[in-house]
Amino acid sequence: MNTTARTAGAYEIELSAGTIAYEDTGGDGPVLVLLHGLMMDASLWAGPSADLSADHRCIAPTLPLGAHRHPMRADAELSLPGVARLVAEFLQRLDLREVTLVGNDTGGMLVQFLMADGEERVGRAVLVSCDAFDNFPPGLTGRTLALTGRLSPRLFGLFMQQMRVRSVRRLPIAFGWLTKRGDAATARWMRPVLRQPGIRRDAVRLLRTANRATRRLLETAAERLPRFDRPALVIWAREDRVMPPEHGRRLAALLPQGRLVEVDDGYTLLPLDRPAELARIIREFVRATEVP
DSSP states (O other): OOEEEEETTEEEEEETTEEEEEEEOOOSSOEEEEEOOTTOOGGGGHHHHHHHTTTSEEEEEEOSSSSOSSOOOTTOOOSHHHHHHHHHHHHHHTTOOSEEEEEEEHHHHHHHHHHHTTOTTEEEEEEEEEOOTTOOSOHHHHHHHHHHTTSOHHHHHHHHGGGGSHHHHTSTTTTTTTOSSOHHHHHHHTHHHHHOHHHHHHHHHHHTTOSHHHHHHHHHHHHHGGGOOSOEEEEEETTOSSSOHHHHHHHHHHSTTEEEEEESSOOSOHHHHSHHHHHHHHHHHHHHHOOO
């Protein structure tokens, strides 16, 4: 399997695109695979995982979305559909079955791609305040990132130097409308792209795919969601300013076994803003849909 443990619970695996780091709490409980968004890493899920790991196996990969640790291969397909296929490869290589696949922000877009493709290893799906329908790139943050993808990797790195400053990170064009309380995490997420030319190269390659063609793929995925015949949960921040709450309601209505929970006092990144509440909702969903 070519996995290597680095520290307790932290592993690396060699996939077709390159080396992927991931967190794995272990255990015999139901398996949760937790996906993050653009310019984020697996630590997005640290709070909910600490709670859920008491009775679940929580696995959180750091995907090549701009805050990863190892540059990808030069020939890797760095597009969002390509990263979704990398998630499917990750599930296969770890031989994970009947997983509850959970995605927040761009991670929810990846989950929708896999749901639309009928990925057989997914037993349940959870979409947490995420890109949906025509909302791509989402909000001021997404549109700003897409524009920066037009820069060269060197200029992109110079632009991102501004993210060292907390007041800049808290702007609506950065993370200000994505999280109420998670600035410490957003500061950590900036380190790889600030320090590693290879990560800047990967980020620019990926951001250049944030275009109309990818939006059309997201809209097509939504059209296929009524075919997803497994349990599905949509969790949305009621105050979300980037991912419209109406999209959460539409997604839940499209899914044959869909249900919706709206959460107060948080923005898009509910794993940072409401970790305990998010863990409670996911735990109750898994219990309610377990096969006796």
